[in-house]
Amino acid sequence: MGFRTEGTEPITKVSIVISKGSLEGIYPGLIMANGARAEGMEANLFFTFFGLDAIHKKRIEHIKVSTVGNPAMHIPTLIGGLPGMSGLATHMMNKTMDKLDIPPIPEFIEMIGDTGAGLYACKASVDMFDLTKDDFVEQVSDIITVGDFYDLAAGGQIIFT
Amino acid sequence: MTTATYAGATVELNDEGFFVDPNAWTPAMAEEMAKADGLDTLTEPHWTVINFMRKEYFEKGTGPTVRVLGKTSGVSVKDLYLLFPKGPAKMAARIAGIPKPKGCI
Numbered sequence: 001m002g003f004r005t006e007g008t009e010p011i012t013k014v015s016i017v018i019s020k021g022s023l024e025g026i027y028p029g030l031i032m033a034n035g036a037r038a039e040g041m042e043a044n045l046f047f048t049f050f051g052l053d054a055i056h057k058k059r060i061e062h063i064k065v066s067t068v069g070n071p072a073m074h075i076p077t078l079i080g081g082l083p084g085m086s087g088l089a090t091h092m093m094n095k096t097m098d099k100l101d102i103p104p105i106p107e108f109i110e111m112i113g114d115t116g117a118g119l120y121a122c123k124a125s126v127d128m129f130d131l132t133k134d135d136f137v138e139q140v141s142d143i144i145t146v147g148d149f150y151d152l153a154a155g156g157q158i159i160f161t
Numbered sequence: 162m163t164t165a166t167y168a169g170a171t172v173e174l175n176d177e178g179f180f181v182d183p184n185a186w187t188p189a190m191a192e193e194m195a196k197a198d199g200l201d202t203l204t205e206p207h208w209t210v211i212n213f214m215r216k217e218y219f220e221k222g223t224g225p226t227v228r229v230l231g232k233t234s235g236v237s238v239k240d241l242y243l244l245f246p247k248g249p250a251k252m253a254a255r256i257a258g259i260p261k262p263k264g265c266i
Contacts, residue, residue, distance in 0.1 A: 002177055038227045040248030114238040
């Protein structure tokens, strides 16, 4: 049973909310969803607010690391705000991830779709940004309300990122 | 650690049901383990995955992740999940008689 405490039941289902649109805000949820499927768990992804960029046909290609207001970048805020800094940091991080065999976000979303995980867009956010289902990549199966999300999540764990 | 009997031979398994000694594995054992795991029979693509996983394990010291399997085994990610519905990396590695692959993707 590895790291699982003796006498506990394994997790069989997770529903993961991705609410941020930065590279560091999107990857953790994708990795957790993909990992859940690889372990044989049921997995759903719910993209809300700026997290919608991760499934937006055009924006998915341009997800960037945030270099401002991110102390863990170890770049002074004023420097991080210079033109091109975010692009540079993203470029460097993408190179490292490629070496570790972590797929770029568009390929990762496609792969997660192939694992059979469910991908959903949040209706409130879709309405707020004036988007339609056509704006999203084909792996997105539906635009759903928060109530639908809780129905989908029933019987499993919810993770908010 | 526990033991199990597959194809008439007793083998040692770890707490998660993975082979302790991958050299103790035989193809006949895989057929029995697959049945116990809910697969009717091991088809040609199942064997492609199993053989690929064993080859990778003996070459690299760890079994491949789902992404590596999808990219290099000749079986797509979509098909991997159809072939091994209980999670390809885990289920296929167990049936292939190798330890659980290390890796997050």
